[in-house]
Amino acid sequence: MTYLTHALGGALAGTAVIAILNPGDKVAAAAIMSGAVIGSLLPDIDHTRSKVSRSSAAAKITSYAVSAVTKHRGFFHTPLFVLILALALGTVINILPNDDFVLAAWSLYFGLLPGMLSHLLLDTCNPGGIMWLYPVSNKKLSILPIKTGSLGEIAVAIILAVLLAGWYGIDIMSILHR
DSSP: OHHHHHHHHHHHHHHHHHHHHHOOOOOHHHHHHHHHHHHGGGGGGSSSSSSTTTTTTTHHHHHHHHHHHHHSGGGSSSHHHHHHHHHHHHHHHTTTTTSSSHHHHHHHHHHHHHHHHHHHHHHHHHOOOOOTTTOOOOOOOOOOOOOOOSSSHHHHHHHHHHHHHHTOOOHHHHHOOO
């Protein structure tokens, strides 16, 4: 999947988290959504030509380091990586002094993880799949044969966009009839 499809999936995941947690604070909601979209792109740090890998000098350096030790849709595309990152980030946030920054950090955290899972789910729709059962099994699981950049992926992106628009009350038909 391309970055746009992953970002849409992340936005949908962020929307679900906001609906469930109902933070009541616009800053917390924005942090959740930001975390979800960032999380939806983060696993592709293992691909040096991905959008996230080219987003900054630090990301580019990180991407080259990561891709030197793992392949695309390898360890960074596993639930185990999401779990390890969740534990590490949760530990770091827990030792921070309790102030407004901690609320923003937890909000980012609660968006980041579902965003990453949305990435894994979408990549499961690619013929290459991902290793859902790693380290128990290295077998990549795929549920659909949707190739990156194909008409199938465009259809998935449109469905995600329509779901988001519907959730936020955007009348797509009136936009299309302009």
